[in-house]
Amino acid sequence: MDIRLDAISHAYGETEVLRDISLEIPAGRIVCLVGPSGCGKSTLLRLIGGLERASQGRVLQLGTPPADCLNPLTYIFQDFALLPWRSVQGNISLVLEDHGIRGARADATIDDVLARTKLSDFSNALPRQLSGGMKQRVAIARALAVNPAVMLMDEPLSALDSQTRELLMDDLVALWTRQPFTAVYVTHNLAEAVRLGHYIVVLSRRPGAIREIVEIDKPLGARGYGDADLEVIQKHLWDLMREEARAADEELLDV
């Protein structure tokens, strides 16, 4: 299933946050959205998943999601959004219960996604017992449990320390290599973008508009920490953003 953004513009009251964004998100590819802070990249992600309504323009699904897909557009949040009163297993079963999946069927799915995210030993732990990296892996497992057609990832690694971030990036690459998924990945971290993105969409500062789309051909599995060719792309992205990031930083927040 592909996603097409058709001339999306969005404003909060008088403040225009996004201007005329048209974009294709092809199936089986990871599209990274980068841009200076406050450029509306997280807003765009909420629009794509239907958590907010665009002032103008439409978000279109092209094709139908696979039959076993419970929740076509599934988010992974920066703050993990795990229910603190439910165990790891309970947090995953939460999203299955409403689809009538309980008992043995739910257990099979939960066991499978926990194995894929290397969490099998922690199924009864409570979120407060887990480190940040583990919490995000639980959130990834929860997202995998509903077989999403498109994963919408809102700065999923930003709340983590840099070593955990590296480890989780490797995990995401391994998951994608095993079974390619479609994703929109919002980040302000350019290193993450060049490691995980097939396409990198650079947004300008508010009102966010597409400045450039950079395509990286190198397969995800072959990319590594500090690769020279990726560094070149990262530098190019930073050159695109530098001035705008500075200007965005100096803006007053609630204009």
Add this chain to the structure above:
Amino acid sequence: MSDAAHKSQPIEVRFRGGGFAPKSPRWVGFAVFIVLIAGIEIATQTGFISSLTLPKPSDVLAAFGELWETGLLFKHLAPSLSRLAIGGAIGASIGIAVGVMIGLFSYVRAGLVPLVAAIFPIPKIALLPLFVIWFGIDEASKYALIAFGTFTPTVVATYGAVDNVDRSLIRMGQSFGLSWFSIVRKIVLPGAMPGILSGLRISLAIAIILLVAAEMLGAEYGIGAYILQAGSLYDLERLFAGVVILSLLGVILSTVIGLIEKRLLAWRS
């Protein structure tokens, strides 16, 4: 570092952290009670405090023993407990229901928040004659008074607790396609539970206060009635015995809520 700095004696860095983390060792609470009561006992025995000012704790204990031996204790305790349980349960459950509705629906919020704010400061005791007219002099008016008194603080605590539920968890529920009812049942209510329970602590203490007021009218038996009878005769020993029973009731209720919190909110600490 310069040479001059090396020559002077090293000074250990002064510790200036710590504190601001009160703990409560169990025995301290008991010790305070015991010291206080023993002090009063000694002072009244020696005549430092006259028996008109404060009754001797031993005499209060004797009055309590008399209550126990004559079987009057349970005759007074049983109707009080049932009034407390029924009135408190009605008030708390309606309060939680209304509070959740205020927390969820804009119109209910707009309509009821000012009303609750208007009802809250009314001393419910002042409305006792009204309740008697509405519900009669029997048990119903006593239930109503206690229920009404527990209702308002429960509502305020509950809608505050619902407001404080992490919105990002609710967005998460929506993003996974959970139904409205599931979100309320599995995210909003458990998330509001800490606030609701700490609200109940206050509401139930108010219920005990109102128990005495409710038994002012037309109650033959009940802890409140017993205290009021003793009070009108200036029988301080019995008055104090009754007051001690109310205090114990408060401690027991608070302990019970503590146990419920421990069970329901084990996920917290």
